[in-house]
Structure formats: structure tokens, C-alpha cells
Amino acid sequence: MGRVTVNNLQEGMVLEEDLRAPNGRFILGKGATLKDKYIRMFKIWGITGAGVEGVEDGEVVRRALLEEDALRRSRSFVDAYFPPEDGEDVCATAVRSFCVRKFAEEFASGTSPSPLPEVKKLPRPPEGHFGRSFSAYAMAKDEVRLFSFPDIYFKIQEVINSPISSATSIAKVVGNDPNLAARLLKLVNSSFYGFPNPIQSIPRAIAIIGSNELTSLALAVSTMKVFKNVPEEYVDMKSFWRHSIACGVFSRLLAYNKRVRSEERFFLSGLLHDLGRILLYTKAPNEMTYALELSLFEHIPLWRAEKRVFGFDHTAVGKTLMEEWRIPRGISLLCAYHHDPVAEEAPEEACFVHLADYLANSLRVGTSGSLYFSGVDRALWERLELNEGDVEAVLVQGERQIREIMNIFLIS
Ligand SMILES: [Fe+2]
Numbered sequence: 001m002g003r004v005t006v007n008n009l010q011e012g013m014v015l016e017e018d019l020r021a022p023n024g025r026f027i028l029g030k031g032a033t034l035k036d037k038y039i040r041m042f043k044i045w046g047i048t049g050a051g052v053e054g055v056e057d058g059e060v061v062r063r064a065l066l067e068e069d070a071l072r073r074s075r076s077f078v079d080a081y082f083p084p085e086d087g088e089d090v091c092a093t094a095v096r097s098f099c100v101r102k103f104a105e106e107f108a109s110g111t112s113p114s115p116l117p118e119v120k121k122l123p124r125p126p127e128g129h130f131g132r133s134f135s136a137y138a139m140a141k142d143e144v145r146l147f148s149f150p151d152i153y154f155k156i157q158e159v160i161n162s163p164i165s166s167a168t169s170i171a172k173v174v175g176n177d178p179n180l181a182a183r184l185l186k187l188v189n190s191s192f193y194g195f196p197n198p199i200q201s202i203p204r205a206i207a208i209i210g211s212n213e214l215t216s217l218a219l220a221v222s223t224m225k226v227f228k229n230v231p232e233e234y235v236d237m238k239s240f241w242r243h244s245i246a247c248g249v250f251s252r253l254l255a256y257n258k259r260v261r262s263e264e265r266f267f268l269s270g271l272l273h274d275l276g277r278i279l280l281y282t283k284a285p286n287e288m289t290y291a292l293e294l295s296l297f298e299h300i301p302l303w304r305a306e307k308r309v310f311g312f313d314h315t316a317v318g319k320t321l322m323e324e325w326r327i328p329r330g331i332s333l334l335c336a337y338h339h340d341p342v343a344e345e346a347p348e349e350a351c352f353v354h355l356a357d358y359l360a361n362s363l364r365v366g367t368s369g370s371l372y373f374s375g376v377d378r379a380l381w382e383r384l385e386l387n388e389g390d391v392e393a394v395l396v397q398g399e400r401q402i403r404e405i406m407n408i409f410l411i412s
Pocket residue numbers: 273274303314338339
């Protein structure tokens with residue numbers, strides 16, 4: 001049994017023995033749960049402490065100090081990379097405080113988040129930089145041959161577009177790739193869908209989620225396979241995909257929250273949104289290192305540094321690549337405008353991917369290279385009509401789904 005002094009008693013603690021005032025008066029019985037109003041009265045009645053189940057006084061003090069310290073460290077950690085706070089923006093404030101709590105837990109449990117990279121000296125451009133010119137189109141065109149897209153996707157598209165297609169013929173195409181089929185089944189049985197009963201076959205999965213949705217998922221699984229072998233010296237692909245999956249999961253949840261139909265395309269768009277960056281890393285590694293250093297030195301988003309270094313950013317490269325791969329325009333446009341969803345020609349739904357990218361960057365779930373990111377336009381928050389509760393729900397649900405999907409996609 002632990003005796004806890006009155007100042008450290010907290011609501012919810014359970015008494016391990018009867019509690020009496022110094023004059024012997026019975027106050028509360030063994031097993032009673034403390035409430036704030038009782039604790040306030042204890043002081044008035046001269047009670048100095050109580051026997052409480054499961055905690056020692058020293059432990060309470062130690063825990064409180066630890067939490068306070070973890071919160072302080074977490075706040076300064078988040079302040080170092082988060083866009084400046086607009087106190088009146090309730091959604092941004094909710095995201096920020098969620099991050100502070102998340103990292104405080106990590107600091108308190110001893111699994112501190114990895115330190116933020118810093119560049120203190122003005123970076124120098126790579127040799128010959130000013131003599132080189134870059135073209136997003138040429139970069140993507142060249143790489144298409146290198147990263148050839150898997151046949152399976154085109155086969156699925158063919159079947160879907162055929163006038164005599166049926167769920168059985170799609171199932172047959174997917175069934176010919178057992179690895180793809182296995183991953184798709186894991187996905188439809190995960191918390192991503194949360195179906196109460198297990199789905200054991202591809203025809204059943206198609207019947208439940210629909211063939212368009214299944215195509216989006218098949219494309220998602222196939223894309224990750226294409227970029228599996230990018231050498232580590234260019235980019236940490238595991239971290240890159242974690243960021244992309246997070247963006248996909250958050251986009252999908254946001255679209256679901258707003259009752260926008262066919263959420264799978266948002267998952268796919270989130271997954272593909274930074275794809276062009278892989279080409280920048282592999283095609284122009286020295287320039288990308290320079291862009292990364294510039295973004296860290298000037299505390300600006302990496303896409304802004306890319307524009308300075310190349311004259312365009314990864315969205316331009318990604319757009320050409322997706323055109324070459326005949327990825328539906330509805331998806332490639334959501335990706336193309338993920339940094340600028342308020343541009344005139346941007347589709348209305350690009351704001352989901354934009355916001356999802358903001359959430360993934362805020363929570364630092366993986367990274368595609370950018371430490372700094374822009375805040376979300378207030379008009380955009382307002383257009384989406386999200387309240388802080390919606391945002392928190394997306395973050396909580398998302399964290400679990402991201403973990404599960406990471407396992408399905410990256411561990412065979
Ligand atoms: Fe991006």
C-alpha cells in the first residue's frame with residue numbers, strides 16, 4: 001500500500017483503507033474513488049494524506065516531474081520545426097497540441113524522437129551547377145524506362161475497361177499474382193476497413209469494396225514494388241514510404257469524414273504525392289543534397305528549395321511520370337497540386353492530400369526529406385469545416401492504420 005500526501009492525491013485514485021479525519025471522524029470507505037471535490041475538502045478537514053491503491057507518494061512526485069520535463073522538452077522540439085502558430089486557428093492548434101503530447105510520451109518513456117537535422121553554414125551549390133539546366137519532363141521521361149511499371153496494373157485496367165468485364169475476371173487477373181493477392185487480402189482485413197468478419201477471397205473483397213477501389217489498392221501495392229530497390233545512399237525508402245502511407249491514410253480518412261465518395265483514390269494519391277522526389281534524388285543527387293541543405297539552413301519547405309535549385313519542384317516531375325504510366329487524371333491532379341490546393345486549376349479535393357501531408361509532416365511519421373513545411377491556409381480549414389475533434393479523430397485512427405499498412409506493404 002502507498003501513502004500519498006494530500007497535495008499529490010488525484011481524482012480517480014482508489015482508497016486502500018478507510019479514510020478518517022485527525023479527530024477520528026469517518027470520511028470515506030476503503031475502495032472509494034477520489035474526486036476533486038473530496039480532495040479539496042480533505043485539506044479543510046486537516047487530512048494530510050491517504051492510503052491509495054497501487055501508488056507510492058514518491059512515485060507520484062517522480063511521475064509528475066517526469067511528465068513536466070517531457071512536456072517542456074516536447075514543446076521545444078515541436079517549436080523547432082512547426083510552422084508559426086496562429087493562436088486563433090483551432091485546427092492548427094489542435095494538431096500542434098496532439099504532437100506535443102505524442103512527443104512528450106516518447107520523451108517520458110525514454111524513446112526520444114530522433115534529433116532534428118541542422119545546417120548552420122550557408123550551403124554551396126555543387127560543382128558545375130550553374131552550367132546545368134534541368135527539365136522536369138526529361139527527368140521523368142528518362143526514368144520511365146528504368147522504373148517500368150508492372151504489367152499487372154495495365155492488365156487490371158484492361159479488364160475493368162472491357163465491356164464484358166466481371167468481378168470474376170478481375171479476380172482472375174489479381175489471382176495470377178499471389179503476392180499481390182495476399183497483400184490485398186491483408187489490407188482489406190486490416191483496421192483500414194475494420195470489417196467485422198474476415199474476407200477470405202479476392203472475389204469477396206471485390207464484391208464488398210468494389211472493383212475501382214480494388215484497382216486503386218492494386219496500383220498502390222504495385223507502385224511500392226517498383227521503387228523497392230532504390231539505393232539507400234540516395235534516399236531512405238522506408239522513411240519515404242512511411243511518410244507516403246501516412247499521407248494516404250490521412251487523406252482517405254479526411255475524405256471519409258467529409259463523405260466524399262471512393263476514398264481509395266485519396267489513399268493512392270497520398271501514396272504517390274511525392275513520387276517525383278524519388279527521381280530528383282536518384283537523377284540529380286548532388287543538387288538534391290544542395291536543396292536539402294538550403295531548406296535546413298533557411299528553414300523553408302524542401303519543395304521551395306527545389307524550385308530554386310532546379311527551376312521546378314517534385315510535383316512537376318511526378319506529373320510527367322504519372323502521365324507516362326497512364327495513372328488516371330483524377331489521381332495525378334490531386335498529387336500535382338498537393339502544395340498548392342488553392343491554385344485556380346487545382347481540383348477541389350486536392351485540399352485533402354494537402355492537409356494530409358501537413359498532418360504527416362507535423363507528426364513526423366517518416367519523411368520524404370522535408371523537415372519544414374507550410375501551415376494550412378485558414379480559408380482552406382474553413383472550407384473543409386473540420387473541427388478540432390474531427391482532426392484529433394483522424395490523427396488517432398490514422399496512427400494505427402499507418403502501422404498496420406506499413407507491415408502489410410513492407411514486410412513480406
Ligand atoms: Fe510534396
